[in-house]
Amino acid sequence: MLIGRERARSLFTDLTQSATVPADPDELLHMPGLAHHGHVFFGDIAVRCYKHKARWMYDDRDIRRVGQTFAELRVDLVDIVDVQLPAYRDSADDDTQQRQGADWRSVLVSWMFGLARHKAHDGVPYAEWTDDWRQVGVNGLPGDLTWEEFVAASSRYRHTQNLAGTRPLELLTWSGQKWLLPRAYVELLDRWEEREDELVRLAQVCSSCGGQGPYRGGWRTSTSSGYVTKCPPCSGAALQSYAGHLRGVQYESPRRRRTRADDYLCCLCKESQASAWDHCHGHGYVRGPLCGSCNTRECKATPERFLQLDGAALHLLECRGCLEQRILPRRFHLGVVLAHLEQTERHGRCRRRPFAREVEYLHGVHQFQLECFGWHAKNSNWTKSVTVSEVHALVRAFVDATLAEREIQPSRKGP
Template sequence: MSERVIPGRTGGLITLGAADVLWARLTAGSAVPTASAAFTRSPANARAGYVLLGSRVVATVEVSGGRWSVPEIEVRRAAAELNVVEMDRQNLVRIGPFRNAQKQEHNERTPLRWRQRITRELEELGDPERAARCDGGRPHHLAGIDWRRILVEETRDRTARTWWLPRAVVRLLDAAEHTETQWLQAARTRQESAAATEPPSHHGQAPAADGRQTTSPDCPTTPPRPYNGELKGHLYSVLSRKPGISRKVAGWMCAICGTAPAAVLDHCHEHGYVRAPVCQSCNTQERPDHLYSNDIRVANRYIRLFHTGTADWLRHWHRCPGCRARTTLPLPHLAAWTAHIACRSLRPTHRDPRGSRARKPCGALRVSWTGSHNAPGSCLLTVTVDLCPSGEHRVLARVPYREAAERFGTWLAETAPAVAAAAGPDRLDGLPTRFRPVIVDTSGEGLGLF
């Protein structure tokens, strides 16, 4: 079958308009919605020397007459990568707004910084006058992804609103942000090396309109390397103060999913040890939702951890020497496990209002505890059902901390014997003699690196 000819093709290069058409056509059946103007509308800027498509950088080339083109094969490769991404619209990650978020100036030449861009656009659209001036029917896309079509906005008490995106899209945009940073660093290094070793020449390639040299589509980037326990046993309070640690963290792949570049150092807030570098998506998935300093709600996204990749998550939590030696979990994680696993048979159910014979678990699980955070062994865990459809608020169980820890140890040996075998009370040397206070992140500001 002959391939359809695309107008504007010259020697493997196609115009930006033709690239828009090709991208939209190739990704029409993708689970992730894409924009129809990925090359020609903001924030895409071909004059910067590249355009982001999904997690891939597509270099742009200036041809005769000051026109810009892109290699057709690169557009096709980016579309093929995006088309294999699976997206669960129910598996959401909160992306804002967060308190004390850093304000940052934006223009057409700044890197992706997709969270700040989305926040800015949504704040503009929240003001009718600004929306009329700024919207103008423009497509809302980042890295070729039409994020407005999958954004979920939740409003509570008619005042507090939050924004959510599917986890698969968050990982794509995080990877795009990382790829762009690596690409710019590689391009800058090549320019500095060329300037240092070659005399000025008037026969080379013309610089781009913003002063940067247009780079080759084959400009190399250094891919993130797998994490192999290099930070094992390090205290977060010490490591986070070392210069250059943020750049070092960004050089690893996420130690949990292994598909996205790392962005933060996940650490045990109870014992203070670093677990591993992880991506933003896995970092939000790993953290229970604190309502108050001694109260958590066991959200559905967190419950999945005890059913999908359970051994991997348990192994990750036990990267903390304190948790591994005591064969337990930090207090909030142990509380969530107690509510969902140990008290599962106690949770009431309701008939599905849509007429299905299946019964749905009642409301949402909440766990609170009394006692000192410095000595979790004295805590009493209280498991409660909130948001019951019938208006009830039921106390399911009150479990002493020591009993919860013993139940967890038994369950761990049955569920993940390899993880349990690596734990035990024979590795207490060098561990703190008393627990650190549990540090609570109630606002989501922990999405920053440190």
């Protein structure tokens, strides 16, 4: 019998009350590995997720099996070993051939140094940032980070600071020279790494041709019945290309409801099976079919980042209302302004593009702060005021430029 996520969490909590490994039952709500392999882990034990009537659920029998198995795990808190954490490397240090696969030791290090960096830079002007936060103190933590702050942050960001559904900081200790964990718990997390990698690779096998996709790549897409994996060639061969036949149709129209989005290829990335009909919330017109990833980007990505995607602006203009009025949805207006300021504003004679962000809106005027990313010793910040009417003018100019670019690209179908 399938049960909801809340019921699954409650049942798992009851079954694991006597467990010696600290677990976080909220993993059953957040489903961190859903898009990657469709399972939730507790240690090296995986529980499968099911989609039924557009809701993610669990099999009652799976929850009982996983809960009982996890409760029987035994950890000797006296038998402890050196965790042997790797050196910290941030994204700027990594080359393009980054490691693939689960690595719980590196994740633990990234929590420590990420929090230390945030503490060191919080409220400090960019030009005054230093790398002192990288230095490890006598307490084993980098920068000025204290153990109490580390634990507090782990509780505050609970659903993002678990390892395989377990709470490592409840078992982690500092000897004065090295970090220690119970041997059985270390072995449990090592087995989780292997099982996690196995499930991810299995989930990246194309269901049509059997080809192996990239590790946690973009072959998986959400559908009404769950995630499916198809390589771009198989998706293109099996699915229809959207030709704009619902352009000008209202989202609530019976005509739209008679057409399944998952019969089509995503009209934005043009690689994955679509899962939903994207539409303009302001005018109600259908824009086109999008896959789960592209639909999420349109809704949740920063506006300026979404507008940088190839074809994104033209996709927004698939709405007849936006096209006729030469506007974009309101949430994208400031994204247009930010991009304009970064392209046109400069600090004195500096040729570097600044970073812009809105800091205040008052009496019809947006106040933006621009910063030169520390290329100058000091005084690299300045402000720029943009009125509402200027915002509208910039958006109109952006739309006109987008449509003009479409006209000189005859191979691209537009509204």
